[in-house]
Amino acid sequence: MPKIAENLIIRKFGDEYxxxxxxxxxxxxxxxxxxxxxxxxxxxxxKDAIAKKMATEYEIDDQTAFKDVEEFILVLSKKGII
Incomplete structure (x- = not known):
């Protein structure tokens, strides 16, 4: 499970972070x-649970959702967010 970086200040406005x-x-x-x-x-x-939620929310297949989640987590990692 990825860990969120400690140096982040997180704010939510509406549906966006x-x-x-x-x-x-x-x-x-x-x-x-x-x-x-x-x-x-x-x-x-x-990741599996996130992908299931994404598949339901956006009406996409589980495999595509899992791939998208993995790619997004990789981007977060490269940016030092996780």
Whole structure:
């Protein structure tokens, strides 16, 4: 399970998250889909459970949803968010 970086200041406005990296002084904004994945990561959901939720929410197949979740988590990791 990915761990959220400790140096993040997290704010939610509506359905979107804004993440301020206080160490790098960078602001990241997440769209609706990214915000859903991130909110489930905050609740310690596993990738499989996140993908199931995504598949239901966006009416896509489980395999596509899992691939999308993995790719998004990789992006978060590369940006130092997790």
């Amino acid at each position: 804004f993440l301020l990296d206080s160490k790098e002084e960078k602001l990241h904004s997440l769209n609706e889909t990214g915000s859903l994945i991130f909110s489930l990561l905050l609740k310690n959901f596993k």
